[in-house]
Amino acid sequence: MLDILKSFEIFLQDTGGGETYLQWLLQAWGWTLAVSFAAWIVAIIVGVTVGVLRTLPNRYIAFIGNTWTEIFRNIPLLVQIFIWYHVVPSLFLSLKDLPSFALVFVGLGLFTSARIAEQVKAGIESLSKGQLQASLALGLTRTQAYRFVLLPQAFRIIVPPLTSESMSIIKNSSVAYAVSISELTMFAMQAGEETAKNIQMFLATTILYAVSALAVNEISKLIERRMQFKTSRVGAK
């Protein structure tokens, strides 16, 4: 047991660049969280927009929303990241100078946006048709109906799937290593090779991934509790 604990002393060793492996690990964790958070913002903004578009009566707009969702949902994430990194900049040369951090959080964000759009659409459609009809009959515009009646109810319903999407984003952020972001997965592979202590490195990164995802879960639970109606549940058909 003592031997196992002692083997973790490797984290205090210098990497050869003037910092310890522990410092590097924490920096890598920071990159993972930064990529995940930025991607999450993109995913929520685009996802909600596309999700709402898909429920509009205009067939062409709904078609665009559906196409968006199917394209981003059905292409493997790693392939999408490579397309953003290698293919798109060779077509639009000005994108070549964009930092890979921007590419990867936009890529990951758009991938997740398709999944969130699906959930937002499902949330809105799960509401009784009467909700929209009554709002319009009361003289609200369609925008107001979505803003004050439909979306607040839909969001309550989709908090649980949104939580699991937000946890997935942290796990999916590991694809960033493929485009040279030194996040946790890259740290594990690189530091493992340098120190010949793969198990220790992967264990530490696993723990940090789990801690991050669990923290998201806890925050979501808090939001869920805050958003609950005090009275009976609303929204079921």
Place this chain on the structure above:
Amino acid sequence: MKVFAVILVSLLMLNVAFAAESKTLKKIKDSGVITMGVRESSGALSYTLGNNKYVGYHVEICEKVLATIQKNLGLKKLEIKYVPVTSQNRMPLIQNGTIDIECGSTTNNIARAKDVSFAVTTFVEEIRIAVKASSGITDIAGLNKKTIATTTGTTTVQTLRKNKKATGLEFKELYGKDHSDAFLLLESGRADAFIMDGTILAGNIARAKNPADFKIVGDVLSVEPIAIMLPKDDAEFKKAVDEPIKAMMKSGEIAKLWDKWFLKPIPPTNTKVNMPANENTKAAWATPNEKPMEEYTVKN
């Protein structure tokens, strides 16, 4: 308590009894099977042809070694099981006995030697710089303020980091997720140079659409002895592996194997790696040794 002591003592004696005989050799003799760790794509050193077929310079050396071991053990038949390993799992698999010998592209360094053992060095790799022929870069100083690509999960990243600290050069690093990805960074212009093992650079350039577009320049940045990896604390097995390798080095057979894998067309595409053995490798053949990477110094 007394019973416990007796058990402990007998266990210790048992241990001694086993230690007297090589654990690995005994396993091979009893089962008639040896498990060889191989790589999917470690250049011409160890790679797959698909269908669970593995070939390469180190694989062939291992097969010859195992033939000798089979003869010495008096086995009629020795079945070789090939198990593909990665740079992440190769050490744990040797340590827990899943594989008995690893014939891939493992650098012999002090950190690893704490947990595993190495046969005599069969190849000394040189870390070099590959650039586009049109770039005008001729040495490491030319890389100041440039972007350098290398591959995640290699010791080259560490070499680069040390070089950066020592030379005071300023450069941006890009990490490819594998060698072909890192080469793509150079090819697509995202990086100005690709720093990696010479054999890997030569292999990637040979496979490029237009090999003349690239060239390997500058001094050797660092050298790494590559060796066949063995379980730790099994001196008898190490000797059984080392002896035939040393014999091949002496008879010149190893140089012939080198020519076969690095100078002649090799399967599956029948292209040539075109890399003559370097001076360090020739020196390792002339005086077989198991010096770790740290004992090699680069002449600059």
